Amino acid sequence: MENFIQLTISGIASGAILALVALGFVLIFKSSDVINFAQGEFLMVGGYMTYVMLAWVGLPWFIGVPIAILLSAAIGVAIEQGILRHMIGEPIISVIMVTVGVSILLRAILGLIFGNAPLAFPDFVPNYPVNVLGARVGVDKLLAILFSLLLFGALTIFFRRSSEGIAMRAVADDQQAAMSMGISIKKVWAVAWAIAGMTAAVGGTLLAAIIGGVGLDIAHIGLIVFPVVILGGLDSIPGAVVGGLVVGLLQSYAGGYLPPQLGLSEVAPFVVLVLILLVKPYGLFGTTRIERV
Amino acid sequence: MLQLNNIEVIYSDVVLVLKGLSLEVPKGKIVALLGSNGAGKSTTLKAISGLLKPEDGEVTDGDVLWNGQSIKHLDAADVVRKGIFQVMEGRRVFKHLTVEENLRAGNYTSGGNWYAEELPRVFSYFPRLKDRFGQTAGYLSGGEQQMLAISRALMARPEMIMLDEPSLGLAPLLVEDIFRNIKRINSERGTTILLVEQNARLAMEVADYVYIMESGRVVLSGSPAQLNANADVREFYLGLNEVGKRKSYREVKHYKRRKRWLS
C-alpha cells in the first residue's frame, strides 16, 4: 500500500510536469497550427535558466525562478518572431522541420555554454519526506503538484475571463472571424509562445529540482509529450492535463510494478496511446466539430 | 463617410475580381450593394475591412477612403479601430465559445470598457440572446447565430457596420425581424450601414441608396425609388415583369446570363 501511494504521488507529480509542457504545445497548435517539436527543449531551457539565476547569479529562489520564467517566455517569443513568423503560409512539413531545427539548435547552444554533462541543481526546494496516508513521500513532489495546480488555475482563469484569453480561443476557433473583430493574430501567436515558454520553464524547474540536476537529457521528456497531447486530443487544454496525468501515472506504475529490465515504463504510454486511439481517434478530449448550418 | 475610388482587387496575383469599382457610403445612411453570386460583393467588403490579406487578395489600384483618409493598406485590426466592422458572410460565430464570450470577443478593441453599458442595448435588439447567454454558440439556431454576429459588431461600437448577406439561409419571418433591427440600429444609434444582399426586395425597402454590381463593376445605382422604376431592375433583380408578377426562375436566369454577356 505504501508503495502504491508513493508511486501514485510520483506519477501525479511527473504527470503534472508533463501536462505543463503539453499545455504549451497545445496552445501553439491551437492558435497557429504549428506542431512544435522543440517543446521538450523549452523545458530544458527553463531548467538551465533557473540554474543560471540560482547557481551563477546567486539569487534567492523566489526572485531567481520568476526571472528565469520570464526569460524563458521571452525566448519563446523570440523564436516565434525571429523564426516561425517567417514560415507563415509554408507547407506544414517545412514548419515542422523548422521546429526540429530549433530543437537541435537549442541543444547545441546549451551544450556549448554548459557542457554536455549534467549539472547539480541548487538545492532550493525542500525534499524531506512527509507522511501522506501512511506513506513517506518527498515534499518536493507535493510542491511540484501544488505549483502545477496553481499555474493551471491561473491559466484557466486567463482563458475564461480575460479579454486576451478569450481572443486566443476565438483565434483558435475561426481565425479570419477573429481578425474581423480587431483581434491581432500576431499578438495572439506571441502570447501563445510566451505561455508555452513559461509553462515549460516551470515544468523544467520543478523537474530539475526533483531530479536534483539539470542536463541536456531532460529534453527527452519532449518525446513523451506526444503521447500526452495525442491522448488528450491535440487541441484540448483539459485534455493536456488529463493526458499528462494518465501518462505520468502509467510510467510510474509500470516502473514500480513491472520488472525493470523490460524497460516498460518508457513504452507503456505508447501502448496505451495506441489502444485509446483505436477507440477514440480524436483522443480523449479532441475537438468534436460542431456542424450546424 | 466611405468612398471607394475605382478599386481593383486581384487574388493570388492573377484572379482579377474587382475591375474599377466606385461607390460611396455617406455617414448615417444605409447603402445596399446588390448583385448575383460571384459578382464580387464580399470581395468589396473585404477590400474595405482589410480581410483580403489572409485570402491572398490585394487592392492593386484605386483607393479606399474613410473620412477622407486612405485605409487601403491598413490591417484588419486597425480598420476595426477606425470604426468599421464587417459582419462576415455565413455568420462565423465562434462555435466553441459561449454567447457571452462571443460578445466579449466583439468588445475586444475597447478592452472591455463599455461591455456593461452595451450589453443591455444588444439585448434590446435581440432579446433571445439573453436566454442563450451561457450557451455554446455552435448550438444556436441559424437565426440566433446571425443575431449574435450582428450583436458582436454592436459591442465594438463601430461608426459603420458592413453586413454580408444577413438573410442567408434564414426563414422569411426571421429575415424581416433582422432587417427591422438593422433599420433600428441605423436610426437609433446613427450607425452607417453597408448592406450586401441577394434579397433585393428587402434590401431596397431599408436602403437609402442602392448599388447594383455585376462581375466586378457597378452597373447601376440610384435611390430605391429610382431603381424600382427601372424596368431592368424589376426584371433582373426583383424578378417581376412589367405587370408586376413574379417571373419564372428560368426566365430570370436567362436574363442574367444575357446581361452578363453584355457587360
Ligand SMILES: Nc1ncnc2c1ncn2[C@@H]1O[C@H](COP(=O)(O)OP(=O)(O)OP(=O)(O)O)[C@@H](O)[C@H]1O
Ligand atoms: N480567395 C480567392 N481567391 C481567388 N478567387 C476568389 C477568392 N475569393 C473570391 N474569389 C472569386 O472572386 C469572385 C467574387 O467573389 P465574391 O465572394 O466577392 O462574390 P460575391 O458577390 O460575394 O458572391 P456570393 O453572392 O456568392 O457571396 C468569384 O468569382 C470568386 O470565385
Ligand SMILES: [Mg+2]
Ligand atoms: Mg459573398
